[in-house]
Amino acid sequence: MDFVPLRLLLVIFGFLTSTIQGANILVFLPLATWSHYMQYELLFETLAARGHHITMYSPFPPKQNLTNFKHVHVQNQAFDNIMSM
Numbered sequence: 001m002d003f004v005p006l007r008l009l010l011v012i013f014g015f016l017t018s019t020i021q022g023a024n025i026l027v028f029l030p031l032a033t034w035s036h037y038m039q040y041e042l043l044f045e046t047l048a049a050r051g052h053h054i055t056m057y058s059p060f061p062p063k064q065n066l067t068n069f070k071h072v073h074v075q076n077q078a079f080d081n082i083m084s085m
Contacts, residue, residue, distance in 0.1 A: 022051035022068070029058040030076050045069065 027044060029037055037060045045062060048054045048069040055070045056062070062071055 027056040032059040
C-alpha cells in the first residue's frame, strides 16, 4: 500500500485548517517614569508590527504611528505630585 497520498492529504489539510490570529494585548503603564516604559517599547511596537492589536494606557505616546497600536494618554496626578516634592 502506498501511504504517500494519504500523508500528503494530511499535510495539505493541516495547512488549510490552521489559521494565524493576532492577539489583543492590553498594556497599562500609568507611571510617568520613562525607564519603565522604554524597557518594553520595542517589544510592544514589534508585536504590533507582527499583527497583534496593542492598546496601551501610558503617559508616553509611541514614537512611530502603527496601524495595530492604539495609545490612550494617562496622567497620574497623584504620582506627579509625589515626584515634584
